[in-house]
Structure formats: structure tokens, C-alpha cells
Amino acid sequence: MGDFYQNGIITTLHNLSKRPLDEMEAELCRFAKKRPLGLILPCLYSELETEAMPNITRHLAQVPYLDEIIIGLDRATEAEYRKALKFFSQLPQRYRVLWNDGPRLRNLDDELIAEKLSPREPGKGRNVWFCIGYMLSSNRVESVALHDCDIVTYDRELLARLIYPVANPNFNYEFCKGFYARVADGKINGRVSRLLVTPLLRALKKVFGPMDYLDYLDSYRYPLAGEFSFRKDVTTDIRIPSDWGLEIGVLSEVKRNYATNRLCQVDIADVYDHKHQKLSADNDAGGLSKMSIDITKALFRKLATNGIVFNQETFRTIKATYFRIALDFIETYKNDAEINGLSLDVHSEELAVELFARNIVKAGNHFLDNPMEAPFIPSWNRVSSAIPNFMDRLYEAVDLDMAEFGDGNSDKV
């Protein structure tokens, strides 16, 4: 059990009482009568073949308060889409599986390409965006949760706690982010969050002085968590990045659109573990290295829109300041690990910090060379204004795909 401290400028909802799940779910069932509840799952086909997703789906099958589950399926062939439909048919709720690589959704994407509105990069951002489009056109739910599909420690209590703040009609929150301690197998994980994001935010505050936006981001206890929930209207006019800047981008957008008393974070799990990526892969084109570059670029772009002027010198100063702060953090994490009987490999932590420091300069140079580049996906408001019946056709295309390739089992309500 944690403390009840309120840090920063958004509300933190703690786990103070180990409340029984059935009691919480009964309450959510009552809330769902006023605010129908949904779930979005951005999923890779390959994740269905891991241990995580079968466990997640078994848990979801027991959730009594969801009106709609929208699964965005990436990187699936026709045979794999068919298998996926069979896999999800164990869900008793109404569910839809978006075959993002299938001909119907690809044809729709061609129309977006022609209007220069298509999400540019493949990946989670694009997947989430199509799921949101489907959710808006289906118009069945009022509040929605979204979580990753690689959580190996999944328990349906995570979902109940994640959706509660936007489900309770007495609460005024528009957006809620999950947080947890990423500790597993005797180790402290969450390398990008701990070793890049937090020290970089502190370094930026030191270099540029106090800034509301930086204090805001620094208030999130796990800014990179893939778990968040929101009221439906949040999604019509946010522009989300299509790359790894997705999580930071969503936090920036909700800050731009809402007062901070409409935003919160909630403790969703005692333990959390997921698939770990390599530190670096394919010459920075993959792994945590690519993630760190995308996130840093997203931060620099946002600061530029807040009036900050960058040049080569500023990036060198940020790198040096970051490096010193990050090394101090390693000592903090090491001691935190030790008092808890956990292990922390100082050498690999320092290797990660050295890589991230280099990537700060890379991200900075990229920003200077391409000041107008922004991998943002257009808002759904904009798509509807450019192609008025697009959303209806997206809705129809998903139904047609499911009817053609499934066993007609999906319409349980």
C-alpha cells in the first residue's frame, strides 16, 4: 500500500484500501447505465500468440460492465485475421476487430492518403487512431479505457481502477492516466521512463526555468504508461503523434484542451510487467533508442510551440544537464532497489543513460534540420470535415470484414 501524497498539479488517486473487486465492479455496472463504458485494445497479431493476450482475454471475458470492446489488429494476414476473430469469440461482450491491413481498411486509408490526412507511420498511434474513429462512429460508449496487449501480469482489477475515474458520474475528469511500479523478477524496469523522461524534464526545468508545461508532465508518476482512460469527447479534436511520442503527445493535447482539474492519474496495479525491448536495435531504428529519440523530439516540438528557441548550443547544454541529473538518479534507484532487496545493474543503467544523452543531441539536430516536421495524425473532426461520410464507411467496413471472415458470433450485446 502506498502513501496518499498529492504531488504536482493533477489529482492522484491512490490505492489505499485494497477494495474488493466485486464491490468496485458492481459500482461500475451502475455507472455504466448512465455512462456506457468501452475498451480499446491496440494489438499486434503476434501478441495473440504470446502468454499475455490469452490471459488478458480470459480476464476480459469476466468483466460485467463493458458495452463495447474495440480491438485494433495490426500486422495480420487474412488467415491471421480469421484466427483472431475466432480467438476473440470467447468475449461475451459486443466486440469489433479492426483488420487494419485488410483491403477494406486499406482502401479507406488510400482516400486519406489522397487528402493528405493519412497517419504516416505504421504503429500503435495509427492503430489507436482508427479504433477511436470506429468508437466515435459506433457511438455506443461514453467513457473508454485503453491499455497495452503485452501486459503479462494482467488482472481485470487493472481495468476497473483505470476506467473508474471517467466512469463515476460524480467525478468531473475528462482524462486519466494509469501508474504503477514496474518491478518484476526482482528488478526495477521502466528504463525510458526512469532514465530518460524524468531526468530530462528536470534538466529542461533547470535550463529554461520554471514552466507550467514541464511541471505538468513531471506530475505524472508514469508518463509513458500505455494505460489511460477518457471521456469520448476528448478524442474528437486531439492530434496524436504516430510514433513513440504517442503517450507524451496525448498528455500534451489534453493539457492544451482542458483545465488541470479535469485530468488525473490513478494507481492501477501493485505489479506490472510487459514485453521488454532491446536497448538499441537496427542502428537506432528500433528498441528503446528509437523510443527515446521520438519522445525527445516530441518534447522539443512542444516546447518550441511554447516559445522556446533552440540552437546547437542549447541542445549541448540540455545534454550535459540531463547527464548529470540522470547519473544522480541511478544512485537513487540503486538505493531504492537495495532497501527493497531488489537488484539494479548500475553498468547497464549507465549505458542506457549514455545512449539517451547522445540521442538528445540527435533528436535536437533532427529538430533543427526539420523544424516543420510533425508526425501528427489529423483530428477526427478534420477528417469528417474533409470527407463527410468517412466515419460511416469505416463503421460499415469493419462490420463487413467481420461478417465475411468471422463466424457471425460477434454481435452479442
Ligand SMILES: O=C(O)[C@H](O)COP(=O)(O)O
Ligand atoms: O516505460 C518504459 O520506460 C519503456 O517502455 C521501457 O520499459 P522496460 O524497461 O520495462 O522494458
